[in-house]
Amino acid sequence: MTALPSPRHDSALGILCLCAGLGLFSVQDLILKLLSGSYPLSQAMVFRSLTALPLLLLLAHRDGGxxxxxxxxxxxxIARGLVMFVAYAAYYLALPALPLATAVALYFSAPLFITLLSIPMLGETVGWRRGLAVLAGFGGVLIILRPGAGVFDIAALLPVLSGFCYAVSMISARRLGQRESAPAMAFWGNLVFLGIATAMALGFGGATAPDLHPSLAFLMRGWVWPTPLDATLMAGCGVIAALGLTLLTQAYRIADANAVTPFEYSAMLWGILWGWAFFAEWPDALAWTGIATIVAAGLFVLWRERVTRQSS
Structure with missing residues (x-):
């Protein structure tokens, strides 16, 4: 067994890793949304995972062997990989049914969940100011969800589930990162993705009815022989996954969560840009209100966490 040096603490590098990883994953979101009307999720994930596997092995070889x-x-x-699979699968399944900016905004309940989960998982204390901000943030989620309104789509709950699972996985990364390498965590996560996606392909092998909900169709559709361009795009997701997962894991491994988490919101800019450029999607006034509320609440929570740490 190869000894792993303790990770050095570098907030600036952690922020850079996070922003780079999120930028890469925004391209993957765009690709999967483009492909979601013609291919099943399992096929895209198998292509992605197989392509990522040798790249992750190379990264592991370069980072300690x-x-x-x-x-x-x-x-x-592996357990963290299972949580990551639920996080990413839930988010991907929302893409064919929701505007890209909406899916990204709802996913950003993750920093709010991180604050709540830091109490039982890290033993941290959350004061009343942060508690109120978290409630306001979830109020923003409800504004976007619009429960009871005619525009509500059950698929809108998927990015919220994704945000919760992502929060669990990132807190786990901070704890595991004291003794495990970022490529190792990404490798086992990718292996879990490959195994479950293969099982999904075997379980949902038949063609689906055309009137299924877009998210269900993306889940249950049978495999389709891809065009050379689409196969290249799916394989490209593997390169993105290998580099993106490693960058995100490395960010939380070498920097304090409260230093890097505010920069998670850079992904929202990409979601709005890609949605507008490729799908002619633009949030309405109510959606902008929800987005602004989530961002403001999340940033306030993170600011209060920093103030609390500095005063303690």
């Missing part, structure tokens, strides 16, 4: 993949923490990394 392949021995860093097999440690006493392997089971914990």
């Amino acid at each position: 392949l021995g860093t993949l097999f440690t006493p923490g392997t089971r914990a990394m």
Whole structure:
């Protein structure tokens, strides 16, 4: 077993890793939304995972050797991979049914969940100011969801589930990162993705009825022989996954969560841009209100966390 050096603390590099990873993943979101009307999610994830596998092995080899993949923490990394799979699958399934900016905005309940989960998982204390901000943030989520309104889509709950699972995985990354490498965590996460996506392909092998909900169709559609361009795009998602997962994991591994998390919101800019440029999507006034509320609440929570840490 290869010894792994302790990660150095570098907030600036952590922020850079996070922004780069989110920029890469925004391109993957765009690709999957473009492909979601013709191919099943399992096919895209298998192509992605197979392409990412050798790249992750190379990254692991360069970052301490392949021995860093097999440690006493392997089971914990696999468990984190399962949580990551739910996070990403839920988000991907929302893409064919929702405007891209809406899916991204609802996913950004994740920083609010991180604050709540830091209480039981990290033993942190959340004061009344942050508590009120978290409530305001979830109020913004409700504004976008619009429960009871005629525009409500059940698929809108998927990005919220994704945000919750992502929060769990990122807190786990901070704890695991004290003894595991970022490529190792990304490798086992990718292996979990490949195994479950393969099982999904076997379980949902038949063609689906044309009147299924877009998210269900993306989940249950049978495999389709891809065009060369579409196959290249799916494989490109593997390159994005390998680099993106490693960058995001590295960000939370080498920097404090409260330093890097505010920059998660840079992904919202990409979601709005890609939605406008490729799908002629633009949030309405109520959606902008919800987006602004979520962002403001999240940034306030993160600011209060920093103030609390500095005063303690």
